[in-house]
Amino acid sequence: MEHSLKYKIGIIGLGYVGLSLAQLFLEKGSTVYGIDVEERKINMLQKRQSYLSDFSKNDIRKLFSNNSFHIGCTFDVIEKVDVIIICVPTPLDELDQPDLRYVVSAAESSIPYLRRGQLVVLESSTFPGTCEELLKPILESTGLLIGRDISLAYSPERIDPGSTWELGKIPKVVGGVTPSCTAYAKQVYGSAFEQTVVVSSPRVAEMTKLLENCQRFLNISFMNSLLKICEELNVSLWEVIEAADTKPYGFTKYYPGPGIGGHCIPVDPLYLLWKSRKLNLDLPFIELSHQVNEDMPGYIVERVAKSLRPKELKESSVLVIGVTYKKDVNDIRESIALPIIEQLLESGVHVGYFDPYVNELKIGETMLHAMPLTARNVKKYDCTLILTDHSNIPYELLVMHTPVVIDTRNATAKMANRKNVILL
Ligand SMILES: NC(=O)c1ccc[n+]([C@@H]2O[C@H](COP(=O)([O-])OP(=O)(O)OC[C@H]3O[C@@H](n4cnc5c(N)ncnc54)[C@H](O)[C@@H]3O)[C@@H](O)[C@H]2O)c1
Numbered sequence: 001m002e003h004s005l006k007y008k009i010g011i012i013g014l015g016y017v018g019l020s021l022a023q024l025f026l027e028k029g030s031t032v033y034g035i036d037v038e039e040r041k042i043n044m045l046q047k048r049q050s051y052l053s054d055f056s057k058n059d060i061r062k063l064f065s066n067n068s069f070h071i072g073c074t075f076d077v078i079e080k081v082d083v084i085i086i087c088v089p090t091p092l093d094e095l096d097q098p099d100l101r102y103v104v105s106a107a108e109s110s111i112p113y114l115r116r117g118q119l120v121v122l123e124s125s126t127f128p129g130t131c132e133e134l135l136k137p138i139l140e141s142t143g144l145l146i147g148r149d150i151s152l153a154y155s156p157e158r159i160d161p162g163s164t165w166e167l168g169k170i171p172k173v174v175g176g177v178t179p180s181c182t183a184y185a186k187q188v189y190g191s192a193f194e195q196t197v198v199v200s201s202p203r204v205a206e207m208t209k210l211l212e213n214c215q216r217f218l219n220i221s222f223m224n225s226l227l228k229i230c231e232e233l234n235v236s237l238w239e240v241i242e243a244a245d246t247k248p249y250g251f252t253k254y255y256p257g258p259g260i261g262g263h264c265i266p267v268d269p270l271y272l273l274w275k276s277r278k279l280n281l282d283l284p285f286i287e288l289s290h291q292v293n294e295d296m297p298g299y300i301v302e303r304v305a306k307s308l309r310p311k312e313l314k315e316s317s318v319l320v321i322g323v324t325y326k327k328d329v330n331d332i333r334e335s336i337a338l339p340i341i342e343q344l345l346e347s348g349v350h351v352g353y354f355d356p357y358v359n360e361l362k363i364g365e366t367m368l369h370a371m372p373l374t375a376r377n378v379k380k381y382d383c384t385l386i387l388t389d390h391s392n393i394p395y396e397l398l399v400m401h402t403p404v405v406i407d408t409r410n411a412t413a414k415m416a417n418r419k420n421v422i423l424l
Pocket of ligand 1: 126159
């Protein structure tokens with residue numbers, strides 16, 4: 001690690017990725033200028049408040065402790081920095097195609113302040129070719145040439161919200177447009193990360209991120225596609241996976257669930273699918289996995305209906321546990337719980353929910369409020385549906401006081417009495 005090097009770093013987008021990166025560079029002695037277009041977030045940071053479950057109030061306070069963290073909504077600070085790192089969202093549009101408007105807007109807003117000698121890095125997940133085909137022309141519209149006047153690289157973000165992985169210990173892949181761009185990016189990331197992994201182009205770095213996420217998408221979808229047959233065979237897929245995992249080589253564990261949510265795993269593969277279609281190529285594995293994932297909410301609702309029979313869905317009440325897209329985070333973007341709850345509501349189910357990270361939830365026109373998990377409240381429901389297995393949820397209480405518990409995460413694994421638990 002090139003510890004002695006300190007930089008002035010501009011980070012565009014102070015969400016899960018940008019704020020974590022700011023924290024790391026600040027810890028390593030660099031100065032960070034953070035820009036976010038969402039005024040609410042800047043105001044909260046200014047009041048030393050957190051909007052992310054991975055950051056406590058104390059973590060936020062610490063970011064400012066050396067007077068090296070400067071934040072705002074305007075881009076003029078770009079003039080002062082050595083490095084500009086773009087960490088803005090890359091969602092899908094209504095046609096499930098890449099929506100790069102945030103990346104374009106971040107780059108275009110920086111243009112008036114770009115100067116010779118700066119390095120621009122894109123960290124947002126995207127299809128191979130984004131840096132060279134989309135960002136390079138925008139940056140070069142200033143008259144500054146990449147590789148001669150300014151540098152451009154891609155470095156995929158690998159943070160895992162809710163987990164205990166230390167960001168600086170996760171190897172950082174970097175690929176620049178030219179060898180000098182790569183060398184600059186390697187030096188900058190080397191000042192904060194223990195290991196940098198140099199690849200031969202931004203395209204390789206972009207594709208690396210997509211490979212990582214596609215692998216999870218395909219394998220989890222494959223597990224989910226096995227749920228029905230395992231149920232017919234009266235076999236627990238969870239038990240099968242643990243048994244297969246005793247093989248000392250050649251088997252990697254992936255677990256089933258209620259469907260894949262979040263803004264990365266179900267989204268990034270569709271960026272690759274879009275790119276492959278542009279090249280007149282098929283990616284049937286991704287299409288199939290996407291279909292499996294789209295079908296999951298319907299399957300879960302069907303399973304709830306089956307467990308309640310002869311009572312009909314429209315006469316039933318279901319308590320949903322966990323609505324965020326993954327365990328121990330406060331992020332509901334693309335959470336699979338949302339379409340599942342929507343389908344339950346559409347079927348006339350009375351839905352209640354609990355999530356320690358989400359106090360209220362708007363599904364269509366329906367506003368739901370998290371209810372306190374007391375025995376009295378839990379007893380009012382015909383069925384408990386565990387969708388996200390947050391830590392510190394009293395799973396025993398749920399199993400004790402609802403007639404049926406549908407557990408899509410094996411959250412009740414350690415309980416001795418699971419007679420009323422249906423493990424999907
Ligand atoms: N969160 C993760 O676990 C994770 C992991 C790896 C990669 N990624 C990728 O990193 C990127 C960012 O993800 P995130 O989770 O941090 O998103 P986020 O929504 O939490 O944060 C992005 C921030 O960018 C801001 N923003 C949007 N447009 C802007 C602009 N033009 N200028 C300045 N700020 C702007 C938004 O207000 C928001 O605060 C995405 O491409 C995502 O796929 C995320």
